[in-house]
Amino acid sequence: MDEHSSSEDLPYKFNGKQFDDETGLYYYGARYMNPMASIWYGVDRLAEKYSQLSSYSYCAGNPIKYVDLKGDSLNMSNVIMMDKYYFSNNLRKITKDLSLITGLNISVSGNYLQYERNTDGSPIYNQGSETARNFLIDIIDGPNIDVFVGQRRSVTPHGQKQVGLSSSQIENFINNTFNLNPATLGWGMTLLHELHHTGSRRKYDRYR
Numbered sequence: 001m002d003e004h005s006s007s008e009d010l011p012y013k014f015n016g017k018q019f020d021d022e023t024g025l026y027y028y029g030a031r032y033m034n035p036m037a038s039i040w041y042g043v044d045r046l047a048e049k050y051s052q053l054s055s056y057s058y059c060a061g062n063p064i065k066y067v068d069l070k071g072d073s074l075n076m077s078n079v080i081m082m083d084k085y086y087f088s089n090n091l092r093k094i095t096k097d098l099s100l101i102t103g104l105n106i107s108v109s110g111n112y113l114q115y116e117r118n119t120d121g122s123p124i125y126n127q128g129s130e131t132a133r134n135f136l137i138d139i140i141d142g143p144n145i146d147v148f149v150g151q152r153r154s155v156t157p158h159g160q161k162q163v164g165l166s167s168s169q170i171e172n173f174i175n176n177t178f179n180l181n182p183a184t185l186g187w188g189m190t191l192l193h194e195l196h197h198t199g200s201r202r203k204y205d206r207y208r
Helices: 077-086 090-102 130-141 167-175 187-195 201-205
Strands: 018-020 025-027 032-034 039-041 106-109 112-115 145-149 162-165
Touching (some): 077 145, 090 112, 090 130, 112 130
Parallel strands (some): 145 162
Antiparallel strands (some): 018 025
């Protein structure tokens, strides 16, 4: 459905993405999508990983079963929204922890987690765990995973590209940590743990 019944002329419509009046396309951050034909305007930069699929198709041609929020990184929009609603700073805690654990310079751009790169595209890092660093790079450079906050416990829905983080559970871990670095059971480590359950274990095992 291209239009909403609301009388307000909101720029965010289909899948919550911004509609460009001039082109008639939706902006997904990495590419534009034609809502009439359900195809991308531009080739997926990860097309070589999915050679059996058209690099211009949307959700592998099955939008009922799949959703493609951006297609190439960790979507932190729910974390950002919850931070604004509850005046919290969970996103900063996540990026700080991940930077400390991996040695990468982790930031957020357009609601998506990113790492700083050299001009040749290689990651810039300083110490940190090589295993965690390679795993996170694979995740960020891979298919989209949606991160959300608000569950009673941190969880990864079975078979889904989603990660749920429980702020109360994580803060309880941190506050009850003795003689250990709080990051050991903090936001970054919990996120990495849950990401391990999203179906990326085979990649992770390459670095063990």
